[in-house]
Amino acid sequence: MDHSQESNVFLQEIEHLRQEIQRHNKLYYVDDQPQISDAEYDRLMRRLQELESLHPDLITPDSPTQRVGAAPLEKFGTVTHSIPMLSLANAMDEEELREFDHRIKRTLGTEAEIEYVFEPKIDGLAVEVVYENGMLVMGSTRGDGITGENVTQNLKTISSIPLRLLTSDPETRQSIVLPRKIEVRGEVYMDKTDFLTLNQERELTGEPLFANPRNSAAGSLRQLDPSVTAKRPLKAFFYAIGAVEGVNFDTHWNMLAYFRTLGLRTNPLNKICQGIEQVLEQYQHLNETKDSLPYEIDGTVVKVNSRHLQEELGTISRSPRWAIAFKFPAKQETTKILDILVQVGRTGALTPVAVLEPINIRGVQVSRATLHNQDEIDRKDIRIGDTVVVQRAGDVIPEVVNIVESGRTGAEKIFVMPTRCPVCQGEVIRPDGEAVHRCTNPNCPAKQIGHLEHFVSKRAMNIEGVSTKQIESFVNNGLIRDAADFYFLKKEQLLPLERMADKSADNVMQAIAQSKHPTLSRFVYALGIRHVGEHTASMLANYFGSLDRLKIASEEELTAIYEIGPEVAKSVSQYFSDPGTAKLLQKFFDGGVEIVNPEGVAARQHLTGKSFVLTGTLPSYTRDEAKDLIEKAGGRVVSSVSKKTDYVVAGRDPGSKLAKAQQLGVNILNEEEFQQLLQA
Structure with a gap:
């Protein structure tokens, strides 16, 4: 076979792989009906690579x-939207929403019920993506509605945004009319669990730390280095259109359906409503x-469905007359800052925390709130x-939204980050290009205690009942200097400690x-390697199967793993090549720690690609x-039920997830059936 023939063979396989991956992307992201496991998808991608x-x-x-294929930018360019990205008027209560409906009817001169499209209002970052002849050629933020930032390369890293629109239906193979140019608009966001994992x-x-999922999505998308954005678990929903050439839509609902045929993701919770009461x-x-x-989501968006009526209603100022945002009640309360304390993390990062007069926000007592940094x-x-x-950002982290200037008396005190560590009095610096201040003392007890807290935590070595106070006592009394020292403690050393009775010891x-037999x-994960969170630790374990193989892995071998980037690879390689790490690991083993069921070797991965919801x-x-049992068998636990969920495991007093699973026809397991599946 000559070179030309060989190239043709490879080209045919490459094109086939690209089409298959594109087809499975639509089935996964748009249709919520994946047909292959994650592992099978990864094999397709690796073969193409x-x-x-x-x-x-x-x-x-x-x-x-x-x-990810673009070099880092020095700054973002600007993009002028061919049609302005309008903002929406707000309805704050039912009365204002009904008034919106009355205005629509008055303007149209009708008393007939208006057909509306009801959409969840995603709390993310608005973007516009431009396709020409099916190819993604430009992506930008909303900006001021007229001009936005050019974030094309970053948007290309988001898997749920297709690089090329579909030209035929993946299932029926019927051709799709492709516009010469189409500008689609949507929202880039981050799931709540991904936000917590990222933080x-x-x-x-x-x-x-990021304050909330919206800030994490915005900060992730506005990275000058696309490879940083690629590591962030961003997603996108599309819900609007700018300029379009070659296709027309009679309704907004049909436009959303057309988006899905092209491979553009729309929110499955969108609904058609007949009248404002629906x-x-x-x-x-x-x-x-x-x-x-x-x-x-921070509310809903209500849109007149008919495109003809939308044109007739037109716009006022910079908002369409035919759409309105209906917000949910705020999760905010007003209180007073009594003091600002500084916490020191295990890497030496100093975080200011507001001490508040206690308040109740949505049933949760809040007495402290993060202030993030001096900036x-x-x-x-x-x-x-x-x-x-104060609000509970993402229903999780309390944060200060803004001050109430009218409440000032003149007795307020300006806060300045200390120049000395509040824990060890070591020098505090703010590295160039960073917002965070850090303690420079390598022996700072806060760093040591923070690392030990991480080591004993539930998702790490799960040493139950060892509190922060106990760790501080162990350190202060010279019983523990590193994590391996836990495995050389003796009961008689613990008994003289304060509040350590015989039973506690x-x-x-x-x-x-x-805890001596971890996976x-x-x-x-417990080792606390820089840039290695729980998900990354699981990937490394599944790929290498043993600590001995992981220890000798090169940066090149690590980077070849799907989802492992150069920064993580360098960090892992440097950690295991450090002589101090070798001594620490040997100390663990001398203390009786033995790794069991290496994920990539002994564990039976019969649930690979299967997703579970626990309720x-x-x-x-x-x-x-x-969760551990499922993950050891290759499955994954997700937080919400969808069409692509394989199993819902329902125990006593299940929540709304059980009803949703029944509605969607998802397999529901009781505990006995769950055990049988694990042992199958």
């Missing part, structure tokens, strides 16, 4: 492998169930003694003994124990 590395001349810009990993690496019914239902959604304090002009508005020793992923209480397992 392999062929393209052998034949770089056959790589095209729209190949699924080219999600946990940032805390591990000493980086400042809209209100949907609003009440969504308001009651919104906390079970995997992403944040954030300065930007909001927050002072000790201020009256402030027994409990500590028993918990330590029970590889738990152990790697209710299982008599025989805690939630974390059930």
Whole structure:
């Protein structure tokens, strides 16, 4: 076979792989009906990467492998939207929403019920993506509605945004009319669980935490280096259109359906409502169930369905007359800042925390709120003694939204980050280009205690009952200097400690003994390697199968793993090549730690690609124990039920997830059936 014939063979396989990956992307992201497991998808992608590395001349810009291929930018360029990205008027209560409906009818001169499209209002970052002849050529933020930032390369890293629109239906193979140019508009967001995981990993690496999922999505998309954005679990929904050439739509609903045929993701919770009363019914239902959604929403958007009526209604100022945002009640309260304390994390990062007069926000007592860093304090002009508005960002992290200037008396005190560590009095610096201040003392007890807290935590070595106070006592009394010292503690050393009775000492020793047989992923996560969170630790464990193989892995081998980037690879390689790490690991093993069931070797992965939702209480397992069993068998636990969920495991007193599973026809398992599946 000559070179030309060989190239043709490889080109045919490459094109086939690209089409298959594109087809499965639509089935997964748009239709919620995946037909292959994650592992099978990864094999397709790896084969395509392999062929393209052998034949770089056959790589095209729209190949699924080219999600990250651009060099870092010095700054973002600007994009002028061909049609302005309008903002929406707001309805704050039912009366204002009904008035919106009355205005529509008055303007149209009708008393007939208006057909509306009801859409959840995703709390993310608005973007516009431009396709020409099916190819993604431009992406931008909303900006001021007229001009936005050019974030094309970053949007290309988001898997749910197709690099090329579909030209035929993946199932029926029927051709799709493709517009010469189409500008689609949507929202980039981050799921709540991904947001929490990202913040946990940032805390591990000493980086400042994001305030809420919206800020994490916006900060992730506005990275000058696309490879950083690629590591962030961003998603997108599309819901509007700018300029379009070659196709027309009679209704907004048909436009959304057309988006889906092209491979553009739309929200499955969108509904058609006949009249404003049906809209209100949907609003009440969504308001009651919104906390079970995997992403944040701050309200709903109501749109006149008919495109003809939209044109007739037109716009006023910079808002369309035919659409309105109907917000949910605020999760904010007003209180007073009594003091500002500084916490020191295990990487030496200093985080200012507001001590508040206690308040109740949505049933949760809040007495402290993060202030993030000095820049954030300065930007909001927050002072000790201020009256402030506080909210639970993402229903999780309390934060100060803004000050109430009218509440100032003149007695408020300006806060300045200390120049000395409040724990060890070591020098505090602010590295160039960072927002966070850090303690420079390598022996700072706060760093040591923070690392030990992480090591004993439930998702790490799970040494139950060892509290922060006990860890501080162990350190202060010279019993522990590193994590391996836990495995050399003796009961007689514990008994003289304050508040350590005989039973307490027994409990500590028993918990330590029970932690001596971790899985590889738990152990790697517990080590606290920079940039290695729980998900990354699991990937490394599954790929290498043993600590011995992981220890000798090169940066090149690590980077070849799907989802492992150069920064993580360098961090892992440096950690295991450090002589101090070798001594620490040997100390663990001398203390009786033994890794069991290496994920990639001994564990039976018969649930690979299967997704599970846990609801209710299982008599025989805690939630974390059930999750561990599923993950050891290759499955994954997700937070919400969808069409692509394989199983819902229902215990006693299940929540709304059980009803949703029944509605969608998802397999429901009781505890006995769950055990049978694990043992199958």
